[in-house]
Amino acid sequence: MRSLDPTLPLPAPAIAALPLSTPFVAPEELARRAGHAELLRLGANESPFGPPPRAIEAMRAELDRTSWYGDPESMELRVALAARHACGVENITVASGIDDLLGLCVRGYLAPGDVTVATLGSYPTYVYHVAGFGARLEGVPYERDGSIALERLAERARATGARLVYLANPDNPSGSFAPRAAVEALVEALPEGAALVLDEAYADFVEPCELLPAPIDPRVIRLRTFSKAYGLAGARIGYCLAAPSVVQTFQKIRHHYGVNRTAQIGALAALGERRFVEDAIAEIVRGREDYRVLGERLGLATLPSRTNFVCFDLGSRARAEAMVEELLRLGVFVRKPGAAPLDGHIRVAVGSASERGRFALAFAAALQTLEKPELA
Ligand SMILES: *Cc1c(COP(=O)(O)O)cnc(C)c1O
Numbered sequence: 001m002r003s004l005d006p007t008l009p010l011p012a013p014a015i016a017a018l019p020l021s022t023p024f025v026a027p028e029e030l031a032r033r034a035g036h037a038e039l040l041r042l043g044a045n046e047s048p049f050g051p052p053p054r055a056i057e058a059m060r061a062e063l064d065r066t067s068w069y070g071d072p073e074s075m076e077l078r079v080a081l082a083a084r085h086a087c088g089v090e091n092i093t094v095a096s097g098i099d100d101l102l103g104l105c106v107r108g109y110l111a112p113g114d115v116t117v118a119t120l121g122s123y124p125t126y127v128y129h130v131a132g133f134g135a136r137l138e139g140v141p142y143e144r145d146g147s148i149a150l151e152r153l154a155e156r157a158r159a160t161g162a163r164l165v166y167l168a169n170p171d172n173p174s175g176s177f178a179p180r181a182a183v184e185a186l187v188e189a190l191p192e193g194a195a196l197v198l199d200e201a202y203a204d205f206v207e208p209c210e211l212l213p214a215p216i217d218p219r220v221i222r223l224r225t226f227s228k229a230y231g232l233a234g235a236r237i238g239y240c241l242a243a244p245s246v247v248q249t250f251q252k253i254r255h256h257y258g259v260n261r262t263a264q265i266g267a268l269a270a271l272g273e274r275r276f277v278e279d280a281i282a283e284i285v286r287g288r289e290d291y292r293v294l295g296e297r298l299g300l301a302t303l304p305s306r307t308n309f310v311c312f313d314l315g316s317r318a319r320a321e322a323m324v325e326e327l328l329r330l331g332v333f334v335r336k337p338g339a340a341p342l343d344g345h346i347r348v349a350v351g352s353a354s355e356r357g358r359f360a361l362a363f364a365a366a367l368q369t370l371e372k373p374e375l376a
Contacts, residue, residue: 014112014134023128027333036331040351040358043333045172045309047231048352049280051266052273055232059266070261077268081239084271086214090244093251096236096258098201098223101250102166103129104240105197105221108249109164110135117157118166119148121173121339123199126166138162144341146174146303146311150182154189161191168199170206173337173347175305180210187219195246196220201238202307204229205281218243226263228308229277230270235263284308287350294360298367303345311337311345312363319370320344326366332359 010016024044031039050056074094082089095101102125110116112134118126120139130137138160140152148171157165167186170177178186187196200222203211212220225238237259240246270277291310295302303311314320320336323346327334336346351359 015132018131021128021131023124024335030328030333034328034331039328039331039333040355040362041333042349042351042355042359043335043347044233045228045307045349046233047228047280047308048350048355049231049276049283051231051235052270052276054273054276055230055266055270058269059235059262062262062265066262068261069257070259070264072256074259074264077264077271078239080268080271085241087216087241088244090247091216091241092239093242093247093254094237094239094259094264095250095254096260096263097227097238098199098225099125099238100236100255100258101223101238101240102126102197102199103133104250104254105164106130106133106135107253108246109195115160115162116164116166117153117160117162119153119168119171121337121342122148122166123168123172123201124338126197126199141340142174142342145176146342147176148174148178150178150186151189154186157194158189158191163194164197165190165194166197166199168201170202170306172201172307172309173311173335173345174342175303175307175309175311175347177206177210177306180212183212187217190219194219198222201225201228204277205284205308206306216241216243218245221246226267226270229281230267231280232263232266232270235266236260237263237267283352284350287353287356290353290356291348291350294356294363298364303342309347309349311342311347313345315344317343320346322370323366326369327362330362330366332362332366 027039027041027043077094078089078092081092106129113136115136115138116130117138120141127137138156140156143149153165196219198220203224222241227233288305288310292302295312301313314323324334324336334346334348337343
């Protein structure tokens, strides 16, 4: 299609055909729209405990050198990560979060028109990159209980000749977790030449023995982040564990200065703060139980979760949407799963004890408002 105005640049056809979309409307934008200066942020699965204090100190001590670029190879951090994961630095790419790495997976391994399989309604940024790079998504719905049937992902991958399968494990937004044996079986069942993009954003919340073992399987690209358990979401830093050939492929296309120096320093320092991170995780586990009990008290079922958030069942998509709106009106930011059968739930991050208390009050009030729509 030619533009009528010859001065207007034409986007590439695949891009021109895309709807205007972002994977998420940010809480800052939602606050502006709702007229709130600040929201109780329970919608982005951020850590209520912040980064480890020693990581803050380390970053602060180096702020004067923000005039320097960071090391584009993130070598110090990769050496520490290699020791942590019993692999080599050649198995690790550091990037500005898993979101960045998802783009590298798609761009590196899916030519326009190539097929990838993912759970319908799982973490949307993967799908966003798939659309943006012109690949084709084959979606497999969640099971009714919010779990993911890994054998169905494998079946669909074999039926469609998919080159990548995406699995978030533990999953967002369901919070469900597939055991290690099921993940291993999925890898074995992949079509020839295909890889599993294993998004392990919440791996810190499960026991290491429940995850794939340390040796790098060349068919798996594992993605990790400092955004969740380590409390560094705003620093934008994550990494992949993968075969050297994958790391080399990413090396050709990645944004070499896309990881900022302060984030490298913060991540390296945070890695050494196991005690702080373990305490934060233990408090998240307590908070999940608080939410389950809260749901029970309010007559709402919750989905079991192995992450730092819990889904509450509002019974229908319309009610869940109304709840997100009403909570926003009360100054509380939460999200909801977009696709059936989970679209009748809202997803609430585990906050600090005081944030959980504030959420419980707002949630109870919002439920009352929903029950009397004529007053809303
Ligand atoms: C939060 C989240 C991410 C984002 O990770 P970043 O490292 O902050 O980009 C990726 N995947 C899943 C499943 C998440 O929940």
